[in-house]
Amino acid sequence: MTKHLLLGQTLGFSGNPLLGDWADAVDFDSAGGVLLEGDRIIARGSGAALRANHPEATVTDYGDALISAGFVDAHMHYPQTGIIASWGKQLIDWLNTYTFPEEARFGERAYADDVAGRTLDLALAHGTTTLTSFCTIHPESVDAFFEAAARRNMAVVAGKTCMDRNAPDTLRDTAQSAYDDSKTLLEKWHGVGRASYAITPRFSPTSTPDQLTALGALWAEHPQCLMQTHLSEQLPEIKWVQELFPQARDYLDTYEMFGLLGQNGLYGHAIHLQEREVARLAEVCAAVIHCPTSNTFIGSGLFDLMGLAKSALSIGLATDTGGGSSFSMLRTMAAAYEIGQLRGVALHPAQLMWLATEGSADALKMSGEIGHLGAGAAADITVLDLQSTPAIAQRAMRAQDIWDAVFPTIMMGDDRAVRDVWIAGKRRQT
Known part of the structure; x- marks a missing residue:
């Protein structure tokens, strides 16, 4: 050789x-x-x-x-490539105005193929060799992403995004179809070549308790898989979660009570965490993913990187395309530095480079591999x-x-x- x-x-x-x-x-x-x-x-x-x-x-x-x-991008949305840098919305308005209309197009395989290939090529041009992506509710979108990655021999993580409420009819599945589709895709792709499957509820506001229960059951059946979702990104979102799940102790509990908290869990954003949430995430060895350009672009808040690191949490770094405003992990490191400065911490270049490589790999439970x-x-x-x-x-x-x-x-x-x-x-x- x-x-x-x-x-x-x-x-x-x-x-x-x-x-x-x-x-x-x-x-x-x-x-x-x-x-x-x-x-x-x-x-x-x-x-x-x-x-x-x-x-x-x-x-x-x-x-x-x-x-x-x-570079290893630990959280992004390849279906949002075409709407990156869209003006003027916070999270819920962003989803309704930009994200959902765009994601509705991914039932068309040719369109999904085009965007998947474009996304991966843009990532590679910026030095990113691994992407962790949410797809859409359409199984075609998952197949398109994994097949495009296989043609490039890239290590990737992805999964069908599951939503059965608080989304347009064109983007809703059901508890049963979310389970069935995710299981079929998992069995088709996980461990094939360089592909890893992630069970993917978008976030608890867009999944009913029945759907969260179904996805928790699927994860229990396949604990070797990752599970990715969103957590405590914006304050209005947290208030909405409290209204939807009045019995929950906090936002994290809306996952924990349905079996969606564990060692292989990836929790994007995690900005406004309570002490109990930090302690539980650390206790189960879960990972949180810092998305700095997104957090500033849609006005979410300032991630407490050093505080969470001292709490023994695994932390990855991510572009969060297209809420994030750049495909570049260099720009993402720069934004992490700027957010650190606003929290009174000047991150060293070594710490930033580690986050974009070893740190994200550790969050994905792929240390030593990527x-x-x-x-x-x-x-x-x-x-x-x-x-x-x-x-x-x-x-x-x-x-x-x-x-x-x-x-x-x-x-x-x-x-x-x-x-x-x-x-x-x-x-x-x-």
Whole structure:
């Protein structure tokens, strides 16, 4: 099997830089190398040593570009690609004005195919090698996404979005059809190639107790699967949940009481959490997903990243396309930094890069497989040009260390900063 050696500045992690001293968790080499064989990384270390020990390897020398694990987007909505950056609405109005009319189109397979392919190509162009997506109620939308990902050999997570109330008639299923469709799709796709299925109630306001019960039962039958939903995104939403579920202790309880709280749960946004909710999420080892561009774009609030990290919660980072306003995980890291500043915390570039790679992989229970620049991991790699535009280059020229060079790309970079992307050991052809 052919070996391929990538040379450049390499950045990996040996721990979680949100906990303790970030410097203790970083593995950086200014003259590093990553050795690939087939679809796997088989070694990372000194570039010169790897080159000497593996003279048979084909070499790609990226100079002073930064070689990182591919970015992992832990929460997005591929059906909303076409409505990204739509003006002027908060959550409920956003759904009714933009999201639901667009999602109604995904029963047409050709349309779903077109958007799925476009979404994945936009993600790859921005250095994102794994997407975690909500689909629509239409099984066709799920098939379209997984098939498009398989053609690109991308690791993805997705599921049929289930809703049987508080949505247009064209986007409602039932408790039984949600269970049946989700089970059929799960059995068809989960573990096939690089696909993982996620049981997907949109959020408790759009599912009746009967539907939540059915999806909880399906998860109990397939606990190895992920379950993704939304939690405590906006204050009016939380008030609505209280009205719909007066017996619930809090928003999280509307999932817990129906069997939808667990270790493989992914809870998007999680901005306005109560102490009990934080404690229960941590107790069951669930993950919360930070969606910073979305949280600012539709006015949701300021995610408490460091507070939740100190509570031992697993935290992923996500674009939340199309409520999120960018396909770029660089822009998403920048927004996370800005939200941190508003909460009085200046996140270090190492912490931001970890969130976009190792942190999101951990949230998806895929640590060591994706988002990881180390031996045994899938060879999903993003190479960043740290001087991709004149504005970034003039700032990077003043850099005193690698972090001083990386930070301007995080704050000002876009797809032009992505010099190369490797998927499962193969260089992406653009």
